[in-house]
Amino acid sequence: MTSVLSIVRISGLVVTVLVAGTVCSQDFPIKTIRIVTSTPGGGNDFSARLIAQNLASNVGQSVIVDNRAGIIGMETVAKARPDGYSMLLQSDTFWTLPFFQAVSYDPIKDFLPVSLTGRTPTILVVHPSVAAHSVKELIALAKSKPGELNYGNAALGSATHLAAEIFKSMAGVNLVSVLYKGSGGAIIDLLGGNLQVMFAVASSVTQHVKAGKLRGLAVSTAEPSAFAPGMPTIAASGLPGFQAASTQGLWVPAKTPDAIINRLNQEIIRAISKPDVKEKFFASGVEIVGSTPAQFAAHINADTAFVQKLMKGVQPVR
Numbered sequence: 001m002t003s004v005l006s007i008v009r010i011s012g013l014v015v016t017v018l019v020a021g022t023v024c025s026q027d028f029p030i031k032t033i034r035i036v037t038s039t040p041g042g043g044n045d046f047s048a049r050l051i052a053q054n055l056a057s058n059v060g061q062s063v064i065v066d067n068r069a070g071i072i073g074m075e076t077v078a079k080a081r082p083d084g085y086s087m088l089l090q091s092d093t094f095w096t097l098p099f100f101q102a103v104s105y106d107p108i109k110d111f112l113p114v115s116l117t118g119r120t121p122t123i124l125v126v127h128p129s130v131a132a133h134s135v136k137e138l139i140a141l142a143k144s145k146p147g148e149l150n151y152g153n154a155a156l157g158s159a160t161h162l163a164a165e166i167f168k169s170m171a172g173v174n175l176v177s178v179l180y181k182g183s184g185g186a187i188i189d190l191l192g193g194n195l196q197v198m199f200a201v202a203s204s205v206t207q208h209v210k211a212g213k214l215r216g217l218a219v220s221t222a223e224p225s226a227f228a229p230g231m232p233t234i235a236a237s238g239l240p241g242f243q244a245a246s247t248q249g250l251w252v253p254a255k256t257p258d259a260i261i262n263r264l265n266q267e268i269i270r271a272i273s274k275p276d277v278k279e280k281f282f283a284s285g286v287e288i289v290g291s292t293p294a295q296f297a298a299h300i301n302a303d304t305a306f307v308q309k310l311m312k313g314v315q316p317v318r
Contacts, residue, residue, distance in 0.1 A: 028263055029061045029085065036086065038073065047117060047281070050281065051272060054272070071097075073088060081253070087250050087252050088250065095304065112251060114252055114265050115250055115291050118272075118286040119289045125205050127215070128212070128214070139171045153179045163244035164199045165310060186198060187200060187204060
């Protein structure tokens with residue numbers, strides 16, 4: 001429950017008074033909600049549309065997806081009214097990108113977390129011409145040829161970028177980053193042999209691994225993944241403690257009332273917990289992960305501290 005300002009006229013004078021308890025989470029929503037996310041066709045867009053459809057049926061109001069390229073989406077939500085009717089759906093790039101380039105938003109000061117929504121494992125893959133059939137062999141090869149192996153970097157601050165940098169730090173190897181505007185171009189060059197190594201989202205490379213066009217060495221998650229059956233983890237293949245995965249979540253502008261955030265959180269968890277929704281997410285390579293706002297905030301804080309250590313050259317261990 002929140003308080004609102006009310007205008008009262010007394011003997012010709014207009015007086016603004018604080019009226020407590022006139023707005024509560026039960027009153028929300030009374031109009032269309034929008035979920036701002038990345039450009040159409042990507043993983044964030046898919047998740048946003050699936051969540052929007054099921055959230056709308058829960059709350060009895062329209063929920064639309066507003067696609068904004070790059071950091072425009074972040075700026076849009078940061079400047080939106082803090083009333084719960086504008087949400088941002090993004091991956092962890094949202095809060096890690098500021099470590100790699102100047103941005104016009106502050107992921108901590110300008111936003112409040114609502115819920116984690118999904119997690120996607122990445123797979124360490126190499127071109128078949130690379131003389132490495134395991135993580136240990138790749139580390140040995142990279143140490144014997146420092147600076148000669150290139151890895152595809154889908155985007156600065158992305159989960160795949162961070163996974164590669166964590167790998168370099170923990171393994172003590174020098175892999176050269178080749179930056180792309182997305183994973184598509186990087187995977188094409190990897191398939192063509194122009195790149196040797198890549199940490200790629202599981203759903204984008206598993207078919208190439210099965211076809212023998214790429215060699216999958218290990219998954220980045222702490223535990224084996226259903227998205228890569230039979231593939232070992234990096235942690236169990238020579239780098240104990242290694243862990244990396246791409247996560248998605250929803251945020252609202254700072255100063256949004258707690259009652260509204262909690263209502264959104266409850267309805268979003270209810271929407272993504274439906275069996276058919278879980279199946280659709282899994283088919284797209286995403287594992288459903290719901291959370292409370294506090295749990296999401298703790299996740300962001302832990303990731304932020306982790307990246308700070310990485311940027312300072314401290315070997316990160318989880």
